[in-house]
Amino acid sequence: MPYKVQPGVIGCAIRPAIAARDRSLEEIIYDTTQQALADAGLTIDDIDGIIVGSNDQLDGRAISVMMASGAVGGVDRDILSTPSGSEHAFILGALRVATGQFQTQLVVAWSPTEASSIQEVERLGADPYFHRALPLDELSAHALQASVLEQKIPGVRDMADTVLAKNRRHGEIAYPGEHGQPGPARWPLAAGTTTRPVTGCVAMVLATSDFIAKRGLTDVAWVRGMGWATEPSFLGDRDLSAAPALAAAALQAYQEAGITDPMAQLDVVEVTDATPYAELLAYEALGLCARNDWAARVGDGTFAHDGKLPVNLSGGVQTFNPVFCTGLIRFAEIANQVRGRAGAHQHPNTNNGLAQAGSGFAMQYQAAIVLGREKEVRT
Amino acid sequence: MSTDRVGIIGIGQSRFTARRDDASYPDLVREAVVLAMNDAKLGFDDIEAVVYSLSPDAMVGIGNAERLGVEAVGARNKRFLRINTGGATGISSVAAAYYHIASGVCDVVLTAGADKVGECGDSQTVLNKIWDPTYERQLPLGTINMLGMSAIRYMDRYGMTEEDMARVTVKNRRQASLNPNAHLRKVVTIDEVLASRYIAWPIKLMDCCPQSSGGGALVLASERYIKQHNLDAVWITGLAHCSESYWLGDRMGKNPAADHADAFALGRSFQRAYKMAGITNPGEQVHVAELYAPFSNTEYHSIDAAGLAKPGESIAMLREGQFELGGRLPVNASGGTLCTNAIAVTAMIRVAEVALQVWGRAGGHQAKGARVGIASGNGGDHQFFGTMVIEA
Amino acid sequence: MELMTRQETWNITYNHALGETASWFYAQIRDHSKIYGRRCAATGRVLVPPRSFSDQTLEPTTEWVEVGPGGRIEAFTIVYEEFQNLPPPPYAFGYVLLDGADTALGGYFKGLDLTDPAKAAERLKMGTRVVTKFAEQRTGDVLDFWYEIA
Structure with a gap:
């Protein structure tokens, strides 16, 4: 283990398929964050850094961390975002805990289905020089x-x-009782080989070994x-x-x-x-x-x-x-x-x-x- | 002597201009990366991880445009991730690279990016879309009028005038004229700035940054690696980020926690970075500052937030020439964001310029004897603030 | 050599769920020409526009509070430059602290001559009293209302 301090996961909230429309995306992110903090037995006051992972084009917001920052407790806190991947948010959060310069990190990612076409969102990821004209x-x-x-x-x-x-x-x-809706066929993938997108949100809480010991936390997944x-x-x-x-x-x-x-x-x-x-x-x-x-x-x-x-x-x-x-x-x-x-x-x-x-x-x-x-x- | 520090060992930046039709987006990234790698005298095999610096995708017109830059930064089958905190992205990326090393995971990390703001047609079209669709997107918000409203409040609070704003432009343009990498290098007078047309009251054309194209890159390494390989470096001794409410209207009204006149969270961020670096009196201990200020008025509240002046006193101190190159504490000796703004790397260039200053390598715009410098980056709707202390 | 460009346009439409809080707020504007905020139980502050939680305390808000229609200007700007996909200039907009609110709400300032920037700016200076006006045809949106100098 190369880390200066070993990070541990002490809280998780997984909300993999949110169908109701009674909460806005910002509120879904807030709910999920609160759920992860509760799972860790912490409050936002215990959090001294946050990393979020989100995609501007899926969100329909040009800097999607802006709106989300308040919902995850970003006000007066050190928050960064990794739009390259939700997994990168965890990695950077764990690296920050591993420095020993932070006691805790909150990691949150989400994926809405509010865009008229997620395929079209994905197509924007093809470079405009050689590949954008292709499907x-x-x-x-x-x-x-x-x-x-x-x-x-x-x-x-x-x-x-x-x-x-x-x-x-x-x-x-x-x-x-939950199952994904079958995705369309695209040769050689038959219909149902992939699953249609749903709205989801996930949050995790990481902490240093000292913090975990001091709080007497059990149920830790050590990185x-x-x-x-x-x-x-x-x-x-x-x-x-x-x-x-x-x-x-x-x-x-x-x-x-x-x-x-x-x-x-x-x-x-x-x-x-x-x-x-x-x-x-x-x-x-x-x-x-x-x-x-x-x-x-x-x-x-x-x-x-x-x-x-x-x-x-x-x-x-x-x-x-x-x-x-x-x-x-x-x-x-x-x-x-x-x-x-x-x-x-x-x-x-x-x-x-x-x-x-x-x-x-x-x-x-x-x-x-x-x-x-x-x-x-x-x- | 500790061996725990993180150093900057290589710096690359483009000569920024309005358009770069000779280079694609990844070409521009590559340009800065090659300069930084040559400066660090390292090969790509030495790089263990890359942090990619890119603010809104829409600005370059490519979804997850960092994917297109993988080869440009030599990251194939290597650790790679991207940071976006809006305008603060560049300094946030340096911070992320720092954490890769300070965690003990990596010894040598590259951070790089580029922007072609001119190619999106009109950056304010993209920047309107940073506001949330629930309540605020419907308004004609953009970064210029958002910070115009900060100017209104700063004027009300501290008596800043349009002439005071013009004085910042005059200073920074003069300094940019000494920096071959700056975009707007033409020296201007106070009268010329005051005579330029209004964009969003009280901000006039010459109070605004340009839309720039170009790239930036830095190579960071662990102190252990630097010593083992006998490399030259300057050191990141303090760093932090802090954020404000997304809601502009919450920074006004009755007793806001952070007033939109000021840069509250920038101040908090600097306090944290100073604490880490052991700086107790920044006005005395800091020799040079590169503070992210895309509009002339915002340089004042940035100087205040950095603790280089009491709130509002920056106006008189700047008028006295204290923040000029050759003055007591040069601010934006490079010409700053006001003269060059390739958004994805602008805040990285602040770090790069401070590093060059404390290294004694800033050339024509070198601040004499600078050994301790500070850099900042602002992103979102004046919301995310990254800060750094860099020492020789 | 000949340097070429390729034109690309992004074309995606979004249907953003407003959730219960913003939906109720917009329904009151549409149906009753009234503006409401939400009170944060922890601090007593009335947040306008209404949020279901406070980003300062992270506590849920608990109570609807009617605010306005009068208020005072907290910030303004007058835009003289044309921007793609934004209204033709000149126009004035900014933020108003509505009576009974603790935070400011954005909107246009209308009914002003904007041809002389300095004169218009003087009329809109911070602290100026304004009143909220509502459109006859309302869709349930921020653009259903604007501010005029009282």
Whole structure:
């Protein structure tokens, strides 16, 4: 562990699908923040820094942190925002706690569905020089990735279907009665391979080991390792059949956490299954399962809720897809598993968990964190 | 001697102009990155993480435009994230890079960005969209008239006149004429500023910053790395951010916690940064300041908030020449934001310019003997304030 | 060499949920030409426009309070420059502390000759009393009302 001070997650609030219109986005963010503080047993007076992750074009606000700042307690506090990804908000919050210059950090991200077309929002992410004129949204990028994988790996579609069914099954256990609306088809992705966007909000509270000890807080998910990396912008510059940035991120996180055999050392995993193909690629890049073994491990239920290493006990993005904050939700789900507060989908004996976040066109951004129940002892 | 500090080891900035049709957006980022990497005498393999500095996407017309800059900053398969705090983004990005190192995770971090404000057609069109659609978007708000209203309140409170505002422009333009990277370098007189047309009362054309294009980049490193590799550096010894209410109308009326005349949270932010740096009397201990002031009037409340003057006394002190290059405590020796505003990196350039000053590398606009400097950045609707203390 | 540009326009429409608090506020403006604020129970301050929570205390507000129609100017500006997608200049707008409120509400100032900037600015100076006027046809929006010098 390289950190000057080890950060721990002490509070989470996950609101993955908000249908009611009785609260404005600002009020949803306020509600979620208050819920996370209550989960941590703190008030806003205990918070000395805030990081938010949000996307201006999804929000319809040119600097979306402005309106949100008051709702998350930004007045008279040190607040920054990471519009590159909700997962980046957590990473920066954890880095700030790790300096020892802050006692606590609040991390909040959200993703509304108030834009007339989320596809059109995504298309604005294509550069105006060479790609904007193409119908390039995230579904197209996922489809391009799936088609490359189908050409390279015979039978991968069956594996993807099995992964999809697993996550749906997990979703029914985790959030009974809730399920994502099937997304449209885009070859080779059949209708329902992705899930339609919903409004969501998620908040987490981080603190230093000193603060946690002083307050006598239990149910802590300690940050053991973090990795994050990016692939280049143009899809044509990338090998879409692999996730090299995730491999780089996993290496960083495992080195920090001292993980040498992830299958043996991890108890639960959450990955950003925007498509089941993305989940398969994550198995490989995270060192859980080489692609030659995908068929066997997916077939024998290794990653199912009763398997050796459950992946996406929450049901993943297949169950709820609040686009921009799916990454931070993965982090919060694993924090809750490690804290023993995951509710209906709590996995027994969870000492160490890994959460992966991917975002952007065909998962351009990749991040992985390792959280553990035991605080590290410096030797 | 501690080995815990974070230093600045490389600085790159464009020669800012109105348009750069010869360069795409990522080309401009690259331009600054190459300058900073050469200055640091490092290769890209030495960079462990990149913090990307970019304010509203709409300003460059590309959603999550930082994704397009990944190759320009050499971040493929590396740690990479973007910061946006509006106009404060540049200094917030330096702060984020600092935390990467101060946490113990990284030794060498690059932060970079660029802006092409001229390409969005009219920045005030984009900047109207920063206001919330619930109550305020319907009004013709923009950053100019928002800060025009701050001027009205500052005039009411402290007696600032339009001539006092013009005096800031005259000072900063003269200083910009000595800085080859500044955008507006033409020296002007008080009469010329007063004769320029009203944009939003009491702000006139020459009280306003330009819309600039160009890039900025800084390389930061841990003290351990700097010493191991025998590198030259200046040090970030204090930093903080602080924010005010988003609601402009809450900064007025009965006993507001923060008055829109002033820059309350900028003051709070400076107090925190000073505490960290051990500065107890900024008026005496600080030698040079780069304070984010995109309109002439806002330089006064920024000087006040930095603790370089009692509230309102900055007006007389500036008139006496105390804040000129060659004066007691030069403010915006580079010409400042008033003469160059490529929004995504403007606040980073404040840090870069202070670093150059305390390093003794500011060239024609060097403040003699500067060893301790301060920088600030303001973002949102005069809402987010980042501050830094930099020492030789 | 020939340097080219590519023109792109962003075209997205948003339907922002106002929530219960702002919806009720706008309904009162539309149906009754009345402006209300919300009182913060922790401080007693009346927030206008109404917020469901105070960003200073982070406590929910608890009570509707009618404010105005009179008030005093807290800030103003007069815009003489044309900006894309904003109204043709000149126009004056700013913030008014309505009677009974603790915070100021934005709106246009109308019924003034703006041709001489210095003269117009003198008439709008801070502290000037104004009265709120309402449009005959109201849609439930901030633009349903404006301020005139009392």
